[in-house]
Every structure is written in structure tokens, then in C-alpha cells.
Amino acid sequence: MHVLAVDYVHILHAGSNNKNAFKPLIAAEYTGVEVKLVESFEMGVSNKTPEFLKMNPMGKVPVLETPKGPIFESNAIARYVARLKGDNILYGSSLFEYALIEQWIDFASLEIDTHTSRWFYPRLGFMVYLPLVEEAAIAALKRALGALNTHLALNTYLVGHSVTLADIVMTCNLCMGFCCIMIKSFTSEFPHVERYFWTMVNQPNFRKVIGEVKQAETVVPVQSGKKPAQPKETKPKAKEESKKETKKEAPKLKVQEPADEEEEAPKPKPKNPLDLLPPSKMVLDDWKRLYSNTKTNFREVAIKGFWDMYDPEGYSLWFCDYKYNDENTVSYVTLNKVAGFLQRMDLARKYAFGKVLIIGSEPPYKLKGVWLFRGQEIPQFVLDECYDMELYEWTKVDINDETQKERVNAMIEDQEPFEGEALLDAKCFK
Numbered sequence: 001m002h003v004l005a006v007d008y009v010h011i012l013h014a015g016s017n018n019k020n021a022f023k024p025l026i027a028a029e030y031t032g033v034e035v036k037l038v039e040s041f042e043m044g045v046s047n048k049t050p051e052f053l054k055m056n057p058m059g060k061v062p063v064l065e066t067p068k069g070p071i072f073e074s075n076a077i078a079r080y081v082a083r084l085k086g087d088n089i090l091y092g093s094s095l096f097e098y099a100l101i102e103q104w105i106d107f108a109s110l111e112i113d114t115h116t117s118r119w120f121y122p123r124l125g126f127m128v129y130l131p132l133v134e135e136a137a138i139a140a141l142k143r144a145l146g147a148l149n150t151h152l153a154l155n156t157y158l159v160g161h162s163v164t165l166a167d168i169v170m171t172c173n174l175c176m177g178f179c180c181i182m183i184k185s186f187t188s189e190f191p192h193v194e195r196y197f198w199t200m201v202n203q204p205n206f207r208k209v210i211g212e213v214k215q216a217e218t219v220v221p222v223q224s225g226k227k228p229a230q231p232k233e234t235k236p237k238a239k240e241e242s243k244k245e246t247k248k249e250a251p252k253l254k255v256q257e258p259a260d261e262e263e264e265a266p267k268p269k270p271k272n273p274l275d276l277l278p279p280s281k282m283v284l285d286d287w288k289r290l291y292s293n294t295k296t297n298f299r300e301v302a303i304k305g306f307w308d309m310y311d312p313e314g315y316s317l318w319f320c321d322y323k324y325n326d327e328n329t330v331s332y333v334t335l336n337k338v339a340g341f342l343q344r345m346d347l348a349r350k351y352a353f354g355k356v357l358i359i360g361s362e363p364p365y366k367l368k369g370v371w372l373f374r375g376q377e378i379p380q381f382v383l384d385e386c387y388d389m390e391l392y393e394w395t396k397v398d399i400n401d402e403t404q405k406e407r408v409n410a411m412i413e414d415q416e417p418f419e420g421e422a423l424l425d426a427k428c429f430k
């Protein structure tokens with residue numbers, strides 16, 4: 001019977017933690033094409049069988065089985081998955097957008113992946129480690145990240161106004177860097193790349209495939225004493241020997257894997273230190289409810305209610321001021337930036353309330369806000385986990401200063417004009 005490719009369950013040969021396999025798996029989440037990872041894949045064994053070598057003579061993964069035959073090379077597989085269903089959202093809406101998507105896919109492969117690998121693999125002993133070569137790889141990677149950063153200063157996505165295949169390939173390639181070698185002090189030179197990467201990996205369709213992503217905390221030390229990989233011999237090797245060599249899978253990414261049934265029961269999560277603070281008379285949810293339900297007389301009802309409830313011992317108020325306002329030249333990119341910030345603050349929902357104003361009737365727009373946090377300081381876990389925090393200047397509100405108090409009120413109320421300027425929008429975190 002002839003099976004239509006759109007109805008076919010495609011089998012993807014790769015391990016479950018392979019960033020190249022993530023590309024088609026994420027594309028499949030967007031297009032609804034059925035792609036399943038092959039069962040019991042063992043790197044260095046499954047990809048060296050005669051049957052596998054018929055699918056990819058390189059013996060490399062990923063490989064996708066389709067009704068017409070196998071496809072290897074992860075970008076080609078991802079393109080196939082993206083285009084299988086005629087009307088799809090991953091390939092842009094014009095020939096020009098299509099070309100830009102291809103441009104960024106090539107860039108992600110040749111300028112990001114190549115240089116990240118040239119930095120990372122020699123440190124693992126997969127290639128000869130030479131300090132001068134590493135220096136050149138890092139310089140080339142920085143040049144590429146600089147260019148990407150410039151593009152992302154004005155664009156939420158690589159092409160157009162939604163996720164395309166270019167974002168999928170770029171994010172998977174950046175994933176190896178962020179998870180394995182590009183520590184915070186390295187990536188903070190590229191704040192827009194950081195914002196882009198964390199926004200992408202937290203999109204539900206990415207998260208389903210990749211899981212939770214954690215940034216590398218240290219640069220892998222050079223594996224001294226490890227012999228560099230030898231060039232492959234042309235004559236076939238004895239089974240055991242060849243197994244050893246081909247087991248060189250790309251390193252495991254530091255993502256949270258699905259729990260193994262045989263593993264011990266997970267330890268109870270340690271309490272958030274904010275839960276250990278002395279109880280407060282202010283109930284944050286009551287304030288959030290009052291804010292949401294007040295439709296008229298906002299000053300008299302909500303603002304007055306806020307100060308009646310406010311507990312200056314259990315909570316603190318903070319003004320935030322975006323450091324890079326001159327980059328806010330495109331309205332929807334600026335709005336997306338704020339939306340992403342509030343989305344990433346989700347982890348603090350039990351402990352915070354915030355208002356961010358997007359100020360100005362024309363670009364560059366200014367971002368200013370006020371946040372209420374449990375405790376006297378900005379919670380450490382928020383500073384650690386939400387990278388947007390460092391994009392703002394933070395100043396504690398002195399509530400004994402009436403001018404500052406009035407500024408808080410104006411922000412909570414979205415008062416317009418605000419400090420003499422119109423508001424493009426105001427976003428609330430509650």
C-alpha cells in the first residue's frame with residue numbers, strides 16, 4: 001500500500017540527547033509531522049551496523065527514515081520535516097524570506113557550529129588541542145556572535161515575526177555552546193543573543209524536545225594525557241577497536257532528561273528561602289486580585305488599597321530602568337522584549353508583582369518599571385535565573401520620599417502622560 005509521507009511515522013535514528021536530532025524533532029512539533037526517535041539507540045553500535053551504513057555510509061547520526069528512503073545530515077532532515085506539509089509556518093511567506101531562512105541556517109552551521117566545535121572538541125580530546133587554533137576559533141565565534149547580536153538587537157526572530165526553521169537550527173547549534181562551553185561571562189558580551197536563546201529554549205515546542213536548559217558554569221579543562229583522536233584508517237578495524245573510536249558522540253548537553261523509572265525517588269525540593277522569612281501581613285494574592293478587579297476609581301480603590309496592605313518589612317519596592325533604551329527603535333521588538341522578560345519572571349510569581357511601562361510616542365522607546373518583591377532585597381534566585389535583570393538598573397524605592405511614592409502610584413496606574421511622555425504600552429506581571 002502506498003503511504004503518504006504526511007501520514008507516515010518517521011523514525012529518527014539518534015540518541016535522545018543529540019542537538020542535531022533536536023532540529024527535526026522541534027520542527028515536527030511545529031508542523032505536526034510524526035517523527036519518533038528509534039528505540040534503544042546505542043551510539044557507536046547502532047550507527048555502525050551494515051543496515052545503518054546503508055542509510056548513511058558515514059555511520060553518523062541523525063538519520064531519518066521516510067517512505068521514499070533515508071535522509072542524513074540534520075539540516076536536510078529538518079528542512080524535509082518543515083516542508084512536508086504544504087502550508088507551513090517554518091519556511092517564511094515569500095521567496096525572499098525563504099532565502100533569509102537559508103542564509104541563517106548556513107550561518108548557524110558554518111559560523112556558529114563550526115567555531116564552537118573547534119573550541120570545544122579539542123578540549124575533550126576529540127581533536128588535537130593547540131592553543132593558537134583555539135584562540136582563532138574563539139575569535140571567529142565571537143565575530144559571528146557579534147553579528148548575530150547586532151541583528152537580534154532589532155529583531156525578535158531571525159526572519160519575520162515568528163519562529164522559522166532558521167530559529168530552530170540556530171538555537172540547537174547555540175545550545176551546544178551555552179550548555180557546554182560558553183559560560184555567562186562569555187555570553188554576557190552578547191545580551192541580545194542571550195535574550196534570544198533563552199526565549200527560544202523556553203518556547204513550549206522547544207522545551208518539549210530539549211527539556212530544561214542550564215548554562216555551563218565552567219569551561220571544560222583540556223583533557224591532558226588524553227591522546228588526540230587518530231585519523232580514521234581505511235582498512236576495517238577489529239570490532240572492539242572500531243567501537244571505541246566511534247563512540248565519540250557529541251557530548252551530552254546539560255539538559256534535564258526524563259526521569260528513569262529505576263532511579264531513586266527525587267529528593268524533596270529545598271524550600272525557597274523567601275518562604276522562610278517571618279510571615280507578612282501583606283497577602284500578595286489579595287493585592288493582585290484588587291489590582292485586577294478594580295475597573296473604576298483606580299486611585300481611590302486600588303492605589304489606596306495597595307498602601308493600606310503594603311508591609312515595608314516583608315516586602316520591598318524597586319524601580320527598574322532599561323540600560324539600552326537607544327536600541328528600542330522598533331515598537332513590536334520592544335514590546336516582545338518586555339513580554340519575554342515578564343514570561344521569564346514566571347518563576348517569581350509567588351513572590352513578586354511588577355509593572356513595566358513602554359514610554360514614548362516614537363522610538364527610541366524607554367522602558368521603566370516598578371517591582372514589588374518579597375523580602376528586603378531582589379531575590380537571589382531571580383537575579384540568577386532571569387538574565388533580563390542585568391539589562392536594567394535597579395534602585396530601591398524610598399517610601400518615605402513622597403515623590404518616589406507618587407512615581408510608584410503613577411506606574412501602577414499607567415498614568416499618562418508619564419513624566420511628560422505618552423505611553424506606547426504598559427505591561428503587568430501579576
Ligand SMILES: N[C@@H](CCC(=O)N[C@@H](CS)C(=O)NCC(=O)O)C(=O)O
Pocket residue numbers: 018020047058059060061062072073074075246248249250
Ligand atoms: N553534519 C552532520 C553531523 C553529524 C555528526 O557529526 N554526528 C555525530 C553525533 S552528533 C556522529 O554521529 N558521530 C559518530 C561518528 O563520528 O562516527 C549533521 O548535522 O547531521
